[in-house]
Amino acid sequence: MDEAIHTAMKLFHRRGFDAVGVAELGAELGIKPPSFYAAFGSKAGLFRQAVERYAAGEANVFGRALAKGGTVTEVIERMLHEAAKIYPEHDGIAGCLVIDGARNSADAEACAIIASFKKSSRKTLRDFIATEFPRQADELADFLVIALGGMSGAARDGAGVRTLKAFAAAASRAFRTETTR
Amino acid sequence: MDEAIHTAMKLFHRRGFDAVGVAELGAELGIKPPSFYAAFGSKAGLFRQAVERYAAGEANVFGRALAKGGTVTEVIERMLHEAAKIYPEHDGIAGCLVIDGARNSADAEACAIIASFKKSSRKTLRDFIATEFPRQADELADFLVIALGGMSGAARDGAGVRTLKAFAAAASRAFRTETTR
DNA sequence: ACCTATATATAGCGACCACTACATAAATTC
C-alpha cells in the first residue's frame, strides 16, 4: 500500500494528473480496477494521498531547510539551493509535484487539492518570514513562491542543476537585498 | 480564418493544449470536423498557428520592451513590468501561452512546438543581453527565463497585477545587481 | 444546361477515459 502510493506519486509527478490514466495506475500497481477503487476511492483520491506523501517527504524543501536552523535568511537560501538540487530531472521526473502536478488539469478536484496545498505551504513560508520581517512578509513570500515556481517549471523544461543553482544564488542575493529595503 | 486562429489561441491559452478538444474547437469556430482538418491539418497544426500568432502579437513582452529602446537594463526592466501587466487573468486567461500552453501535455507534437518557441525566444533574449554583458549573457538570460516562468505560473495560480508588479520590481533590482557582479 | 472540382455535412472509425455491475474466489466466522 505504501509502495503503491509511492509508485502513483512518481507517475503523477512525472506526467501530471491528467496524463496518467487509471488503467496505467492499476497495471503499475498490479491491481485491477475494482481493487483500485476499493482502496483509493477515485483517481483524485489517490492523487491526494500521493501529494500528501510528497509534501511530507524529502521534497519539502522548506521543511528540510528549516530543520537545519539558522536565521530566516539562512533558511531561505538553504531552501532555494535545496530546490535547485532536487528539481532537475531524475528518472524522468523533474520539478515539484505540488507546483506543477495539476497544471492545465481539467479535473476540478485535482486542481482543488493542489490549490489547498499551495495555499497552506505559502502560509507556512509567510509566517516563518514574518518572525524576522513582519512588515515585508507577504511580499517576500510571494517573491519566493514565484521564484520556486519558476525553478520547477524550468526544471520541467530541462534545466539542470547548474542553471538552477545559479538562479538560486541570484534569488538568494535578491532576497537579502529585499529584506533590507 | 484570422478570427478562427484568434479564437483557438484564446482557448489553448486558457486551458492548455490537451484540455481543449477538437469538437469544442470546431463548435467554437463554427465548422465541422472535415473542414477543420482541411483548414488546419491537425489539432497540433492549429496549435502551432495559434502560438505563432500569440508570439507575434502583443504578448511578446520582450519585443514590446525592445521597441521602446534604451539600455539592456532598461529594456529588461520594461519587459518584466510588461509581463506583470499582461499575465494576470483577463477573461479567464492568465499567464503565457508559450510558457504554460503545453505543460503536462501528453502530445509530443505540441510539446515540440512549444520547446522550439522557448528555445528561440531564449536565444533572442540571450543575444540581446550579450550586446552589453557578453560575459554573463547566459546566466542573465536563464535568470529572466526562470523569473518569467515563475510569473506566468503564478498568474495561472491566481496572482494579480500587484503581486506580479512587486516581483517584477524585485527581479529588476536583482538583474541590475547581477550585471555588476 | 452540363460537367467538373471544391467544400461541406453526416456518420462513424478505433482507442481510450474514469468508473462499475456482476460473478467468482478467498478468507473469516460460527
Add this chain to the structure above:
DNA sequence: GAATTTATGTAGTGGTCGCTATATATAGGT
C-alpha cells in the same frame, strides 16, 4: 465443515478522444 462476508477478476458502462470515409451540396468552367 457450512455459511457468511470480504476481496478480486471479468467484462462492460456511457462518454470522449483525435481523426476520417463516404456522400451530398455548392461553386465554377465551357
